[in-house]
């Protein structure tokens with residue numbers, strides 16, 4: 143814990159100097175002594191201290207000050223620091239006010255001026271109060287604090303981003319924590335936009351976009367140079383594998399990721415089938431290992447920056463980023479994966495990110511301790527999500543359109559679900575309606591076979607209903623199938639003919655798209671097996687094919 147603070151406030155400079163001098167003499171080793179010449183000046187300092195989460199052990203304040211009395215100051219300061227000890231410095235004439243404030247603000251002591259000799263009249267009193275404070279005060283959290291409401295979607299996105307970047311933070315729910323609400327209001331007014339983030343250096347961010355947040359927490363959000371041998375779009379398993387192999391094999395390599403690194407795998411609570419991890423590995427852990435490895439080998443990873451468009455001007459390939467910058471390269475690897483399919487239920491949008499989540503079990507489960515939650519879907523991701531949620535929620539109900547999980551979910555997960563007492567599966571069901579004031583309170587479930595509907599209480603829905611490819615950025619540039627997945631290699635050869643406008647006198651390489659030098663790997667490809675190992679394998683193979691391509695440029 144940082145050295146706690148003793149703050150003394152007096153409008154008369156000679157009194158302020160005298161008390162500060164005596165405090166320094168006795169407490170300097172263990173406490174920081176701060177002084178202020180008025181209640182207002184002190185309140186500003188108190189707000190700043192709270193933003194940094196610095197501990198304040200004691201306020202020693204003169205009662206008689208012109209613009210704000212000592213008691214008035216303490217009343218305000220205590221909203222932010224309720225545990226701090228409060229001592230009023232009074233003249234004989236003010237004792238009535240001091241006595242009244244013992245009840246009004248729970249004053250700990252009033253000290254009569256003058257306090258000489260301090261060894262007898264000051265230190266024993268303060269020693270006693272400070273040892274009491276030290277014995278009872280909770281150790282303040284000295285990392286990032288995120289203040290918001292549980293139902294606020296933007297609070298959810300911030301928490302999700304920090305969790306996925308593995309940056310620890312403390313969550314302050316302003317609906318439950320009065321002190322947190324005061325702190326938020328002191329930083330951004332009475333009707334604050336949420337969330338408000340407080341950093342240990344005393345700075346704040348109010349409802350930041352991902353770029354501002356990523357930059358503030360020290361992530362790389364800008365490329366270091368304008369040209370690379372290899373630009374990789376998307377930092378899921380395929381992109382990160384491409385980065386590890388590209389950088390280790392001497393290519394100047396950059397990965398551009400629109401959110402946090404890790405892709406879908408990064409949101410998985412436990413990946414049990416990835417080679418070499420007999421106990422399974424969490425997506426967060428796998429991501430941390432992969433990003434560290436890629437960076438150690440020399441790859442740049444830029445996060446919170448999306449690629450918004452591609453163009454080709456032979457022999458170079460160009461990508462445009464959200465901030466308008468353009469980067470160029472010899473070879474491009476598209477590993478943008480897939481994104482979750484949205485639940486087509488009327489009226490759900492206001493709840494998304496607040497009590498209806500796409501994936502996100504890992505970051506939100508803890509807030510549903512003892513509550514009833516629903517999981518929609520019947521594939522492995524739904525099973526993993528349900529298992530994770532079952533550690534916190536009192537009841538997890540899986541809603542699945544099919545009549546058996548056997549064809550869509552791995553056997554090990556079905557066994558785990560069957561062996562978990564607080565998970566039930568409702569087959570042949572779908573959600574047809576949602577209801578709630580501010581946050582989800584009830585859902586309507588329809589049985590597809592009988593046609594019957596029922597409305598039941600629900601605290602949250604976690605949706606895992608498949609995926610659509612993230613390929614909007616390629617437009618007409620590269621060939622895609624009807625669903626939007628990218629064709630590569632031999633899939634591009636139709637009736638023995640190479641793709642339209644194809645110039646090289648060779649067929650497209652295994653993972654090459656219909657544009658030479660633009661490759662695709664992972665879930666984004668047409669006809670691929672969607673697995674972590676498969677994506678990693680393709681990312682690695684793509685790099686060896688890129689070497690082949692580069693020999694021809």
Ligand SMILES: Cc1cc2nc3c(=O)[nH]c(=O)nc-3n(C[C@H](O)[C@H](O)[C@H](O)COP(=O)(O)OP(=O)(O)OC[C@H]3O[C@@H](n4cnc5c(N)ncnc54)[C@H](O)[C@@H]3O)c2cc1C
Pocket residue numbers: 375376377378379380381398399400401402403404405406407408409410411412413414415416447448449450477478479480481501522523524526612615663664665666672673674675677
């Ligand atoms: C909850 C869950 C659990 C899973 N569990 C398992 C499991 O246990 N075992 C298993 O083998 N597989 C599992 N999978 C599947 C596995 O995670 C995927 O097959 C794998 O992540 C695919 O990797 P990828 O790199 O191809 O794409 P993704 O993981 O989808 O990564 C693509 C990345 O590209 C980024 N991106 C997209 N568009 C842009 C753009 N325009 N600009 C910049 N970046 C962009 C995305 O933000 C994302 O980070 C699971 C999937 C989910 C959702």
